[in-house]
Amino acid sequence: xxxxxxxxxxxxxxxxxxxxxxxxxxxxxxxxxxxxxxxxxxxxxxxxxxxxxxxxxxxxxxxxxxxxxxxxxxxxxxxxxxxxxxxxxxxxxxxxxxxxxxxxxxxxxx
Amino acid sequence: xxxxxxxxxxxxxxxxxxxxxxxxxxxxxxxxxxxxxxxxxxxxxxxxxxxxxxxxxxxxxxxxxxxxxxxxxxxxxxxxxxxxxxxxxxxxxxxxxxxxxxxxxxxxxxxxxxx
Numbered sequence: 001x002x003x004x005x006x007x008x009x010x011x012x013x014x015x016x017x018x019x020x021x022x023x024x025x026x027x028x029x030x031x032x033x034x035x036x037x038x039x040x041x042x043x044x045x046x047x048x049x050x051x052x053x054x055x056x057x058x059x060x061x062x063x064x065x066x067x068x069x070x071x072x073x074x075x076x077x078x079x080x081x082x083x084x085x086x087x088x089x090x091x092x093x094x095x096x097x098x099x100x101x102x103x104x105x106x107x108x109x110x
Numbered sequence: 111x112x113x114x115x116x117x118x119x120x121x122x123x124x125x126x127x128x129x130x131x132x133x134x135x136x137x138x139x140x141x142x143x144x145x146x147x148x149x150x151x152x153x154x155x156x157x158x159x160x161x162x163x164x165x166x167x168x169x170x171x172x173x174x175x176x177x178x179x180x181x182x183x184x185x186x187x188x189x190x191x192x193x194x195x196x197x198x199x200x201x202x203x204x205x206x207x208x209x210x211x212x213x214x215x216x217x218x219x220x221x222x223x224x225x
Contacts, residue, residue, distance in 0.1 A: 034213070038153075042219070043201050046213040046215065096158050096166070096205070096214075097166075098145075100145075101152055102152055
């Protein structure tokens with residue numbers, strides 16, 4: 001699987017959009033970008049994933065650059081409950097393993 | 111539709127005892143994955159099972175650890191003769207089938223403390 005690079009931490013104001021970057025410059029054509037988050041003491045929670053096109057669901061939006069070397073997860077209106085570690089993972093479609101790195105610790109402040 | 115259920119949530123064992131961690135996948139899911147999260151570290155893949163089959167145990171320590179997913183009942187992760195270094199959070203995930211473009215759903219984990 002391609003390696004990802006994420007900032008160690010970031011702060012966000014409650015009610016504002018949170019933009020979480022992820023660099024995956026060695027991604028292959030058949031690798032998807034997945035985002036999970038882990039709220040303190042809980043299991044990882046799936047957020048969103050995509051291959052080439054931008055994706056949006058009820059939780060977030062995923063913007064993938066045209067060359068697919070980087071992506072941004074957007075939480076449109078961050079709340080205090082969005083405080084968590086966010087993991088950007090790339091993996092081949094159908095590959096069952098998820099390789100979690102250190103992620104980005106996001107703190108939403110009132 | 112209940113999510114992935116793990117029990118117990120917290121487990122305390124003395125060194126040398128056995129630990130049994132249980133995982134009931136989501137309804138309709140026949141694929142189970144176990145991950146371990148050591149203190150201050152990321153989650154690491156341990157083992158992937160389907161009903162009555164171990165598909166990949168490449169992430170599991172060679173000794174003292176075993177996993178099963180019987181035809182009936184939950185998946186079990188078993189740790190024999192536990193040591194302090196086994197203290198960690200153990201997470202189970204499940205998915206409906208092994209197809210492209212699908213996500214896995216995680217349980218809340220079992221926190222094992224070895225004293």
